[in-house]
Amino acid sequence: LNGCALSTCSRYRTPLGDLYIDQKVFVDECVNSDRSLREYCFVVNAELRDTGSFDMMDFRSEEAEHSLEMQLPFIAKVMENRTPGSYGVVPILVGSLSSSRQTNYGKIFAKYVADPRNLFVISSDFCHWGLFL
Numbered sequence: 567l568n569g570c571a572l573s574t575c576s577r578y579r580t581p582l583g584d585l586y587i588d589q590k591v592f593v594d595e596c597v598n599s600d601r602s603l604r605e606y607c608f609v610v611n612a613e614l615r616d617t618g619s620f621d622m623m624d625f626r627s628e629e630a631e632h633s634l635e636m637q638l639p640f641i642a643k644v645m646e647n648r649t650p651g652s653y654g655v656v657p658i659l660v661g662s663l664s665s666s667r668q669t670n671y672g673k674i675f676a677k678y679v680a681d682p683r684n685l686f687v688i689s690s691d692f693c694h695w696g697l698f699l
Contacts, residue, residue: 567661570671571621572611573628578635578655582642587611588654610656610678617674619667623659631659637689 578585588611614620623631634657645653663671678684 567621567659569619569621569661569663569667571623571659571661572615573657574622574625575628578638578657580638580642582639582646585638585642585645585655586653588656610654610684614656614658614674619670619674620658628657628659633689634659637687641687 573587573589575587576589577587588609615622628634641655679686
């Protein structure tokens with residue numbers, strides 16, 4: 567992957583409950599289920615996709631990608647006291663980035679980093695062990 571890719575899934579299942587991915591489906595469910603949650607409903611995934619700078623992960627690749635998967639139970643645990651449906655996750659798989667792409671993504675992410683409602687969980691796939699067959 568030469569760049570970043572976004573999820574096409576609507577949710578991730580974890581042993582601690584489902585994490586809903588910030589997609590239009592999530593926003594529609596959120597608004598329809600409880601109007602008071604409207605302020606929490608956002609479409610970051612769509613905004614990022616609309617920049618034209620992101621690939622979309624296909625389901626097979628996403629299902630096989632363990633670097634995102636390893637973080638999900640921790641996120642579910644941290645968010646367990648939040649109202650279900652009051653937040654969405656925006657999984658972003660980061661591949662190789664040239665200097666110009668790093669600059670471009672930095673500009674894209676700047677407004678989200680500046681918004682205190684957003685939490686970034688950044689992880690590196692730095693360790694592999696066991697036999698690879």
